[in-house]
Amino acid sequence: MLIKIAKPSDLRESDVTPESVYLSRRRFMGGMAGLGAGLALSGRAKASADYSDVPNGDAPAWLQGKIDASRRRAIVPDDPEKDAIAPFGDASGYNNFYEFGTGKSDPARHADGLETQPWSVVIDGEVNNGGRFNLEDFASPSRFEERIYRLRCVEAWSMVIPWLGISLADVIKRAEPTSKARYVRFETLVDPEQMPGQRSSFSLIDWPYVEGLRLDEAMHPLTLLALGMYGRELPNQNGAPLRLVVPWKYGFKSIKSIVRISLVEEQPVNSWQRIAAEEYGFYANVNPQVDHPRWSQATERRLPNSLFNPNTIDTRMFNGYADEVAEMYAGMDLRKHF
Amino acid sequence: MAAQRKWQLWRIGVFLAALAPLALWSWQVAHNAAGPEPGRYLLLNIGLGGLWMLLLTLSLTPLTKLTRWKGFALIRRQLGLWTLAYATLHLLSYALFILGLDWAMLGSELVKRPYIVVGMLALIGLTALGATSNRWSMRRLGKRWKLLHKLSYPILGLILLHFFWGVRADLGEWFLYATAAALIMATRLPPVARRLPRLRQRLIST
Numbered sequence: 001m002l003i004k005i006a007k008p009s010d011l012r013e014s015d016v017t018p019e020s021v022y023l024s025r026r027r028f029m030g031g032m033a034g035l036g037a038g039l040a041l042s043g044r045a046k047a048s049a050d051y052s053d054v055p056n057g058d059a060p061a062w063l064q065g066k067i068d069a070s071r072r073r074a075i076v077p078d079d080p081e082k083d084a085i086a087p088f089g090d091a092s093g094y095n096n097f098y099e100f101g102t103g104k105s106d107p108a109r110h111a112d113g114l115e116t117q118p119w120s121v122v123i124d125g126e127v128n129n130g131g132r133f134n135l136e137d138f139a140s141p142s143r144f145e146e147r148i149y150r151l152r153c154v155e156a157w158s159m160v161i162p163w164l165g166i167s168l169a170d171v172i173k174r175a176e177p178t179s180k181a182r183y184v185r186f187e188t189l190v191d192p193e194q195m196p197g198q199r200s201s202f203s204l205i206d207w208p209y210v211e212g213l214r215l216d217e218a219m220h221p222l223t224l225l226a227l228g229m230y231g232r233e234l235p236n237q238n239g240a241p242l243r244l245v246v247p248w249k250y251g252f253k254s255i256k257s258i259v260r261i262s263l264v265e266e267q268p269v270n271s272w273q274r275i276a277a278e279e280y281g282f283y284a285n286v287n288p289q290v291d292h293p294r295w296s297q298a299t300e301r302r303l304p305n306s307l308f309n310p311n312t313i314d315t316r317m318f319n320g321y322a323d324e325v326a327e328m329y330a331g332m333d334l335r336k337h338f
Numbered sequence: 339m340a341a342q343r344k345w346q347l348w349r350i351g352v353f354l355a356a357l358a359p360l361a362l363w364s365w366q367v368a369h370n371a372a373g374p375e376p377g378r379y380l381l382l383n384i385g386l387g388g389l390w391m392l393l394l395t396l397s398l399t400p401l402t403k404l405t406r407w408k409g410f411a412l413i414r415r416q417l418g419l420w421t422l423a424y425a426t427l428h429l430l431s432y433a434l435f436i437l438g439l440d441w442a443m444l445g446s447e448l449v450k451r452p453y454i455v456v457g458m459l460a461l462i463g464l465t466a467l468g469a470t471s472n473r474w475s476m477r478r479l480g481k482r483w484k485l486l487h488k489l490s491y492p493i494l495g496l497i498l499l500h501f502f503w504g505v506r507a508d509l510g511e512w513f514l515y516a517t518a519a520a521l522i523m524a525t526r527l528p529p530v531a532r533r534l535p536r537l538r539q540r541l542i543s544t
Contacts, residue, residue: 090374102508104373157375202510275507294451294503296443301436304374307367310438 050231051162054088057232060117062136063241067228070144070164075222077148077160078320085148086159090304092235096153097256098205099188099195100237106197107237114194114257116241125262126181129174135241139227141174142166146231147224147245152286152319154250157301163245164228169219171261177215181263184218186211186244186255204275211244211255212268212282216328222247222321225258248321250284281338285329286319290338345412352413356420359387360427377435384431388424389497391417393518396490400525403534404541415471418490422468425461453503460496463489491526494519 050072059067077083097107119135144164152158172184188209192198198207217223224245227234234240239256246253252272272280279293288298297315305311318325329337363383366372372379395417398410437443448454467487469475476483498516505512524530 086374094374098507102506102511104375157378159374197508200508200510202513203508205507291450294453296447301375305377307376307380307435310377310435312438312440 051088054230054232057235059228059233060136062140063227063233066139066144067164067232070146070228072146073148074145075147075149077150080148083148083150083160085162086303088230091159091161091229092238094159094303095237096155096251097197097237097239098203099197099207099209099257101197108235110196111236111240114236114240116236116257119241119259121242121258122260123171123175123262124260125185125264126178127263128176128178135227138171139166139225139242142170144228145224149222149224149245149247150319151245151247151251151254152300152315154252154280154284154292154297156292156295156297156299156315157303158313158319159303162230163224163226164231165224165226165245167221168223168225168244169221171225172215172218172263175261175263177263180265182215183264183267184213184215185260185262185264185268186213186258187260187262188255189257189259205271206274208259209255209271210268210274211253211270213246213253214267214328215263217246217325220325220328222324248286248318248325250286252280253284283329283334283337285325285334285338286315287317287334287338288315289317290335345409348409349413349416352416356391356417359383377431381428381431381435384424385428385501388421388428389501389515391421391424392490392494392497393515393522395421396494396522400522400531400534403525403531404538406538418471419468422464425464429457429461453500456496456503457500460493460500463493463496467493491523494523 093108094104095107096104097111100107100110120132121135121138122132123130144166146162146164148160148162150158151161168184188207189195190198190208197203213223224247226239226243226245227241229235229238234243239254239258242258243256244254244258253270267282270280270282270284272284273282286297291297299312300315302311302313316322363372363380367376367380395414398414398417401407402410433439433444437447448458467489470479470483470486479486498512498519501512501515502509525534
């Protein structure tokens with residue numbers, strides 16, 4: 001039986017930005033993509049209608065169909081003025097995806113060649129219904145939702161991004177976890193041929209990139225498996241074709257280009273924790289009171305910013321999602337479990 | 339007279355070349371070609387530019403020994419001062435573009451973050467060298483001037499440490515700079531330094 005309790009993140013009619021306001025912002029956001037791409041797109045899918053400055057993707061038919069049929073603006077920020085969506089060019093041109101290099105523009109430069117079709121995801125570990133699924137079978141049973149989340153990077157910058165995807169909870173329920181399952185472990189693709197960062201002999205990351213969540217975090221309704229953003233499929237540099245988005249945690253938890261999801265008994269050691277356990281913990285909840293040893297986490301630079309206005313804002317506990325998620329950490333010492 | 343003009347042009351050419359990266363990055367920022375965080379773009383590029391300047395400055399002595407070309411010695415002070423200029427702009431970028439001139443934050447960050455302290459020490463050292471990069475100081479300090487300016491070696495070490503501490507996941511780029519620094523410093527080891535002029539003879543005769 002499903003009992004539906006309204007969460008503060010649920011969509012209310014009053015949350016919806018009036019289209020006129022929204023469109024005026026889109027115009028303001030500046031022509032990254034140019035008018036040509038916008039015109040080419042306008043005859044197409046409804047889902048992409050709001051993002052007329054976003055260049056056309058190359059989604060397979062099934063994925064385009066899911067995007068077109070998605071529930072628009074299922075979750076939006078409380079204050080759409082303050083949390084204005086970042087321009088697509090910034091969200092897809094300023095990435096940390098070390099498989100493609102450590103520079104912020106490296107992923108956009110090097111991820112083009114990543115082959116994302118076909119793609120399969122392995123679900124294994126403590127589940128009754130595991131196996132290898134092709135992406136279409138994996139994602140199709142759920143209706144896509146568009147969710148506009150703040151993304152707070154551990155490097156003290158943030159952007160607001162409209163994701164498209166499915167609840168991780170749906171996927172986990174379908175996999176039927178056994179009673180032993182307590183954590184979820186994720187793995188990114190390993191393919192040095194396609195991923196130049198994995199060919200570096202000086203990389204401190206022990207590939208594959210690994211992330212993990214506690215089962216209740218993974219089952220939380222805010223936790224998203226994204227297949228798209230800005231009304232289209234994910235650009236490769238943003239973690240195509242399947243990535244995690246956990247909006248109350250630092251961005252590095254939101255693992256990209258996922259090939260394996262394992263339900264496990266023991267707490268996984270995530271990649272950053274393995275490199276520097278004193279700097280990056282397992283939980284990595286956004287927390288303005290616990291500094292990174294090398295910089296303060298009390299504030300963040302909301303991007304895009306400009307030279308003489310760093311656009312510094314106060315970082316909020318759990319990235320502003322405390323009402324929804326804080327109870328999961330009740331009684332925990334967040335200084336210790338950072 | 340003609341020779342003097344030639345060296346003048348050489349110096350001006352070096353000056354413009356050292357200025358060019360700053361002009362390019364500024365142009366990129368002005369034309370929105372520096373990404374969504376232009377301040378950080380400037381910060382990192384200028385910092386790396388400063389390291390380049392110091393490495394170039396320190397290559398001039400071995401290059402002179404190797405080639406006996408007068409031009410290298412003529413630009414040493416200039417490149418040294420460029421190192422100081424880049425380092426100063428690097429700190430200014432941090433204070434201005436990253437911290438937004440939040441002085442309290444700057445104060446606490448300077449004390450709390452070891453890699454910033456190390457960078458600051460390097461900048462203080464460079465300032466001392468810059469302040470004494472004139473004939474008057476050379477005369478006043480005499481032999482001690484040379485000793486003082488050997489501070490550039492530990493400063494190079496501090497800068498590499500500052501860089502190393504900033505690295506998060508891949509040491510490849512850092513390793514390239516560290517290797518270049520090690521090679522340049524190796525030419526100052528007496529056995530190597532003695533051989534440089536001889537190496538030159540051999541290069542000429544072949």
